[in-house]
Structures are given as structure tokens and as C-alpha cells.
């Protein structure tokens with residue numbers, strides 16, 4: 001049994017980490033911490049565990065083996081470093097951090113403490129994407145030539161506990177990154193894992209088109225990004241992220257391969273479709289399940305096995321996102 005405490009009692013904790021930890025037989029959910037102590041107490045009551053009054057109190061609790069950090073992006077690095085200094089393992093929500101230097105300091109701290117750092121890039125763990133990886137590895141589709149991937153919705157102000165434009169997601173200091181760092185980063189991680197290749201060049205437009213602060217000013221972060229990614233071996237594709245697709249969200253990846261096309265649509269009843277070069281068509285359905293995040297984290301601790309999405313992988317996804325921003329600012333193709 002692994003003792004886990006959850007830091008930050010917001011939407012992702014409510015919808016994912018708290019219920020998944022609660023239902024996992026390998027996890028003892030020790031408690032919660034949030035600067036909003038009312039919300040912290042509500043979660044602790046609901047899950048019959050402790051409401052910690054400070055982060056220090058969590059880190060000094062010997063029954064806690066690991067923490068799941070679900071706070072605003074800006075705090076990911078600092079809270080991770082503190083956790084390692086107290087000998088705790090860390091599952092950090094994405095993005096790993098808001099700068100590469102921060103990500104590097106987290107990786108170094110994990111090594112020094114000899115503790116695990118896992119980053120919550122859950123799309124890799126989705127049965128849909130596991131299945132696609134299996135199909136690609138089987139060789140059935142042949143070589144990947146190009147791709148298209150998109151993640152979008154109407155914006156975090158409809159998701160975050162602060163259901164207004166006052167959300168921290170629109171605050172540059174607390175979020176550090178906009179739509180690209182919030183949802184595009186999932187696809188940055190997913191695509192380099194699926195194509196089994198590193199991204200080498202990026203050409204991008206990273207824009208603020210519509211989202212406004214409560215004062216009516218455009219937010220100082222991107223709400224749309226359209227990026228061209230080129231891999232080391234020459235696979236080329238697009239990655240799109242948007243917070244302004246009002247009315248419908250997209251969570252789709254299409255891989256154009258030698259022998260046909262793989263279409264993956266997370267929100268469709270036909271989640272995977274193979275459109276073969278000979279004209280045949282195959283629909284593959286997969287069982288949905290929980291995100292697998294806390295289970296994978298607990299399993300690493302129990303089995304002394306490094307996480308599949310470790311700090312280096314988290315940093316890779318962050319680097320893609322930051323290079324997209326750089327490319328857009330320079331109006332140029334940039335190298336990683």
C-alpha cells in the first residue's frame with residue numbers, strides 16, 4: 001500500500017485523481033491540501049481522510065509516500081522540489097513546469113533524492129492511444145509519413161473551479177502558458193511517442209484571438225496555436241490547440257501511413273478507424289477506463305520501476321511547446 005496526498009483540490013482532483021486514488025486498492029489516500037481550506041476540508045470529508053492545513057504538514061507526514069501536485073502551473077516546480085527534499089515521490093500534473101530550467105531542476109532533484117518524478121501526460125495511457133501504438137508497432141500500417149493532431153474546447157473558464165475569466169488559467173504569472181501549454185502539450189507528448197521519433201523543427205503561429213481578462217483586455221497568453229512539427233526522420237505534421245472552439249471540442253489524431261490512414265477520435269463512437277490503401281475500412285472500439293495515472297504512479301513506487309512518463313519526457317513535451325512559442329515570436333522555423 002502506498003500513501004498518497006493530493007495537493008490542490010480543483011477540477012482535475014475532483015474528476016480524476018481523488019476518485020481514482022480512492023478506488024485503487026494499492027493506494028491509501030492520506031489526505032488533501034489546498035490554499036482554499038474550505039475546499040480542502042470538503043474533499044477530506046468526502047473521502048474520509050485528512051485535511052492538511054499546510055504543505056509542510058503533508059511533507060512531514062511519514063504515512064505519505066508520494067504527492068500528486070494539481071496546483072496552478074507556476075507552483076509545480078517549487079512544490080516538487082520541496083517534496084523531493086522531504087523524500088516523497090511526485091506525480092506532477094502537466095505541464096511539468098513553465099520553463100526548461102525549472103524542469104531540469106525537478107529532474108535533478110528527483111535523481112538526488114532517489115525518488116520518482118512522473119508527469120501526468122495521461123493521453124499515452126488511454127486505451128485508444130495504447131491500441132494505436134500497438135497497431136503501429138505491428139507494422140500493419142507501414143511507415144508513418146505525416147500526421148495531424150488537435151486538442152481543443154471552449155476554454156478552461158468552463159472547467160476550472162473558478163468558473164469565470166478570473167481563473168488562474170488566464171493569469172500569466174500563475175499559468176505561464178496558454179492553450180498550447182494546457183492542452184496542446186498533451187498532443188506534443190502523444191505525437192512524439194506515437195511516431196517514436198523526436199521533433200526536430202517547428203514552425204508555428206501561437207496567438208491570442210479572443211479570450212479576455214475580467215477587465216476586458218486580451219489575456220497575455222495564447223488561446224490558439226497552429227504548429228507544423230518535423231521529426232528527426234522527416235515525418236511532418238500539424239498540431240493544433242485551441243481554447244476558442246465554442247460549441248464543440250476536438251480530441252483527434254490522424255496518422256497518414258504507407259498502407260493507409262489511422263483516424264483516432266476520442267469523442268466518437270468509432271474511436272479508431274483504419275482506412276486502408278486498398279479501400280477497405282476497419283473500425284476498432286476500445287473499452288474506456290480511468291486515466292491510469294495514480295495506478296501507474298503507485299505501481300512505480302511499489303515495484304521500484306521508473307515511470308514511463310518521467311521528468312525527461314515531461315521536459316520534452318514542454319520544450320516542443322516553448323519552441324512553438326519561440327517560432328511564432330520570431331516568425332521563423334526553429335530547431336530543437
Ligand SMILES: NC(=O)c1ccc[n+]([C@@H]2O[C@H](COP(=O)([O-])OP(=O)(O)OC[C@H]3O[C@@H](n4cnc5c(N)ncnc54)[C@H](O)[C@@H]3O)[C@@H](O)[C@H]2O)c1
Pocket residue numbers: 007008009010011012013033034035036039069070071072073075093094095120121122159160161162168182
Ligand atoms: N492531465 C489533464 O488532463 C489535466 C486536466 C486539467 C488540468 N490539469 C492540470 O492540473 C492542474 C490543476 O488544474 P485544475 O483544472 O484542477 O485547476 P483548478 O483551477 O480547477 O484548481 C486548482 C486548485 O489548486 C489550488 N491551488 C492553487 N495554488 C495552490 C497552492 N500554491 N497550494 C495549494 N493549492 C493551490 C486552488 O485553490 C484550486 O483549488 C494544472 O496544472 C492543470 O494544467 C491536467
